[in-house]
Amino acid sequence: MSALLLGVAACGLGGLSLRYAWWRPAVVAANPRVLMYHMISEPRPGARFNGLRVRPAMFARQLRWLREQGWQSFTVSELLARGERLPERAFAITFDDGYADNLLQALPLLRQYRCKATLYLVVERFERDWSVMRKAHHDGGELQREAKLSDAQVETLLASGCIELGSHSMTHANFLHLDALAARHELLASKQALEARFGVTVESFAWPFGLYREEQVAFAAEAGYRSAVTTREGIDSPRSWQPLQLKRIKISGKDGWLDFRLRLRSGRRGWR
Numbered sequence: 001m002s003a004l005l006l007g008v009a010a011c012g013l014g015g016l017s018l019r020y021a022w023w024r025p026a027v028v029a030a031n032p033r034v035l036m037y038h039m040i041s042e043p044r045p046g047a048r049f050n051g052l053r054v055r056p057a058m059f060a061r062q063l064r065w066l067r068e069q070g071w072q073s074f075t076v077s078e079l080l081a082r083g084e085r086l087p088e089r090a091f092a093i094t095f096d097d098g099y100a101d102n103l104l105q106a107l108p109l110l111r112q113y114r115c116k117a118t119l120y121l122v123v124e125r126f127e128r129d130w131s132v133m134r135k136a137h138h139d140g141g142e143l144q145r146e147a148k149l150s151d152a153q154v155e156t157l158l159a160s161g162c163i164e165l166g167s168h169s170m171t172h173a174n175f176l177h178l179d180a181l182a183a184r185h186e187l188l189a190s191k192q193a194l195e196a197r198f199g200v201t202v203e204s205f206a207w208p209f210g211l212y213r214e215e216q217v218a219f220a221a222e223a224g225y226r227s228a229v230t231t232r233e234g235i236d237s238p239r240s241w242q243p244l245q246l247k248r249i250k251i252s253g254k255d256g257w258l259d260f261r262l263r264l265r266s267g268r269r270g271w272r
């Protein structure tokens with residue numbers, strides 16, 4: 001074989017190794033997996049945010065596999081409450097933002113596979129394009145046009161008995177841009193609004209965009225949250241986790257089956 005062909009073959013294998021990082025060691029099964037989802041829906045042709053859309057058939061396959069492999073489903077609050085007393089192979093499903101497909105597509109599958117989930121709901125989620133609060137050029141209105149859960153739909157989800165309600169702030173604010181007063185308001189007012197509207201206790205929070213400043217972690221505790229999830233990829237140990245800065249495993253609509261399996265195994269897909 002020519003040197004060129006060998007080189008091409010080596011680059012191909014190297015590329016695969018970087019993409020899938022199959023050599024990364026598995027995280028022990030005693031550490032629970034927290035899975036981050038947004039929408040359960042078909043991708044839209046040409047859309048910017050298709051990574052946030054996991055196909056219903058893929059979601060079903062993921063749930064079926066988890067159950068077949070003996071993984072046990074918890075809400076995020078249940079994970080925190082049990083901590084080191086969790087069984088091996090514990091996982092939590094999380095949905096950020098509050099898209100209508102969480103009820104229409106995800107709930108039937110959660111029921112079918114006897115899984116729970118934690119829903120992180122934005123209180124003022126209608127007529128908002130929060131993607132621009134992260135990057136101004138993300139102004140296509142794509143997420144604004146996406147159907148959100150109505151309050152009545154949230155009630156239906158909660159009545160199913162398998163959904164924990166968490167807060168994702170009042171406005172999906174970028175906490176890096178908030179002063180102390182505004183940050184406290186986003187944390188506390190959203191908790192109070194959700195509790196008043198839905199009659200449940202809200203003790204879980206998801207940092208919008210996974211962005212926050214170190215001093216704001218204390219504000220979350222002050223507001224009464226027991227847990228908060230980030231978008232940092234990985235798998236925490238209940239021995240050493242920071243409850244208000246929990247890592248998650250990103251489940252992307254752009255991933256294939258192998259990606260999902262590797263993310264479950266090591267917390268992330270690629271080499272970084």
Ligand SMILES: [Zn+2]
Nearest residue numbers: 096097208209
């Ligand atoms: Zn969000």
